[in-house]
Amino acid sequence: MTKKRVILMKIAVVSMPVVPGKCMDNFKTMKKYIQQAKEAAADLIVFPQNALTAYPLGDLWLDREFCIYADSFNDQISALADDLAIVWGNVRYRGGKCFNTAFFASRDGVEIRVKGFDGNLCNDPRYFDKIGGGELIEYKGEYIALNFHDELQMATMNITLDASRYSILPKGATQVYVNAGGIWQDTDGMHLFDGRCFVTKGRTVIHFSEYENGLFICESEGSKMIAKTDQKKRLAYLLNEMKKSKKKYAFAANDCFSRRIIEQYDCTWMLKEGEKEVSLRSIGWDAQNDPVLLCDFDPLQLMEAGVIESADELSVDQLIIAFYEQTHSIKGVCSRLIAFSSFSRNIRDKMRDPSTFVHEIAMVLFRYQKKRYDHEMEHSYIEREIETGIKCLNESEAVRISE
Helix, strand or coil: CCCCCCEEEEEEEECCCCCCCCHHHHHHHHHHHHHHHHCCCCCCEEECCCCCCHHHHHHHHHHHHHHHHHHHHHHHHHHHCCEEEEEEEEEEEEECCCEEEEEECCCCEEEEEECCCCCCCCCHHCCCCCCCCCEEECCCEEEEEEEEEEEEECEEEEEEEECCCCCCCCCCEEEEEEEEEEEEEEEEEEEEEEEEEEEECCCEEEEEEECCCCEEEEEEECCCCCCCCCHHHHHHHHHHHHHHCCCEECCCCCCCCHHHHHHHHHCHHHCHHHHHHHHHCCCCHHHHHHCCCCCCHHHHHHHHHCCCCCCCCHHHHHHHHHHHHHCCCCCHHHHHHHHHHHHHHHHHHHHHHHHHHHHHHHHHHHHHHHHHCCCCCHHHHHHHHHHHEEEHHHHCHHHHHHH
16 A cells, blocks of 8 residues: 655645636635635645736726725735635735735735736736745745746745636646636637646646636645546536626527537526527637637537537638637648648548648638738738748648548
């Protein structure tokens, strides 16, 4: 029998859907989890970045009164750090400046680290200020660094807060990582925060979870495997968070995949056409401006989630646009099409004539950019991209197999 080794601290990580702009609601959720962590005798509890406010709030960040209100919760959370340390993300408003900040509160006081600018989901330079600093924090025998997104510092433990659609994987260090959970809607459609949490000691993974809300206690070094993301679980999480939001969603008329989604995921609540507030198409990539339910899912993920039964249910044009939205270059589209060609007979047929196919790709994207973004690609740029795209297809193993 393998004996479990005990790590220095009992760590609680929290995956929570952060409700945009609802500081009191989010505070009540945090307070509940802090109490649960105390009852479990945890030494440390970690929440995501912007746990009180959510991150992509647009120009609400320019509202002075809102920022002062959000900042007022930091003292309330600090007051709860009696039997354990609490780490969370929130804004700090001082002297007319708003700082996106990570907080570490314990009996010894409060330490902070201000986030730099990455512009991932939010125009950081427009809304936030930044300052240097942020020393290592000594706690329970560890020297702890506070980080955001993919940062890593020289420390015995890195605590990383995130609020990103693109969460990270362990980097082989002793690390506690917490990403925000829940959903976020913009003009493109519905977006997912995966709520990913992991705790590692060196290369040993102690805890790993995603698309699962709740508090997780981590105290032993039982080695865990990082499984491939389950796309059905991911879509179920999205739909469940939409249902909890109490908005009235409906599929757009004549949506060809809506019935399949409703039957597989038991979401008949999406059918309330007469009461709808938000009408969604299931998939995009057709230059329409309606919001899209599955705008964060690529074609392969749609297959794995059971939304499409084969790649050829999507047109070649839709696949081209889908891969362009991921890569933003014709060469990138060609690379994705090569990888995807084993799933699509239509793509394999097109790839028999690389030159003609790449010119077709360029024309599809030229029309898409003009209609979707009111922007025309420069002809010199298109010509360069066509040349690299043809070279990419000619050199691919997929082309040699198809000939």
